[in-house]
Amino acid sequence: MILDAEQQFTLIHPGGAVLALAFVRDPARALSQVRFLRDLQAEPSGVRGELLVTVPGLGEIDLPFRSGLLLTPGGARLQPQPLAGERAWVEVSGEAEVGAAGEMAFHFLFRAHLQTPGTEGWGGQAFEKMVRAAAGRTLERVARALPEGLSAALRGEAPVPGPDLSAVDPE
Secondary structure, eight states: OEEEEEEEEEEEOTTOHHHHHHHHTOHHHHTTTOTTEEEEEEETTEEEEEEEEEETTTEEEEEEEEEEEEEETTEEEEEEOOOOSOSEEEEEEEEEEEOTTSEEEEEEEEEEEEOOSOOOHHHHHHHHHHHHHHHHHHHHHHHHHHHHHHHHHHHTOOOOOOOOTTOOOOO
16 A cells, blocks of 8 residues: 655744755754654755554554655755565655745655555455545644744754544544
C-alpha cells in the first residue's frame, strides 16, 4: 500500500536571504522542532530518521526514511534514498527555494509504503480500506503540522504541543 501527502508553504526569515539560505541548507536545524520525527540524524550528505504515525489496527508505526541533501543555487533539495529490508518506510522529498527578501518556499512530499496482512476475502479488503483511510488522514495531518515545526526551529523555540496526530478523524 502506498500513500502520499504533500505540503507547500512559505516562511520568511527575519534575517534576510543569506540567513534563510543557511537555514534551508541545514536540515538538522530546520527539522529540529518537527515533533513527528524521531532519531533525526543530519550530515552534509543528507538526513535520516523515523516518521511516527499511529494507524488504527496496526498501532504506532515508525516509518524510517533517508534523504540525500542536494544544495541548489537558491536553496536545497531532499531526494529520497532507498531503504532495504523494511516492511514499512516513507520517502521524504522536498525542495526549499529562497527569495531575495528572505522568503523560503517549501514543497514536501511524503510517500509511505506500508505492507498490510493479506487482504483475502471481504474482511481483509475491508481492513485494508480502513487502514488506507486512517493512514492517509494521519499522513495528511503530519504534512499539515510541518510548517509549525519549521517555524519553531526558525524562532529557536522548543516544540509546541499540538493536536494528537494519532487521532482518527470521524470521516
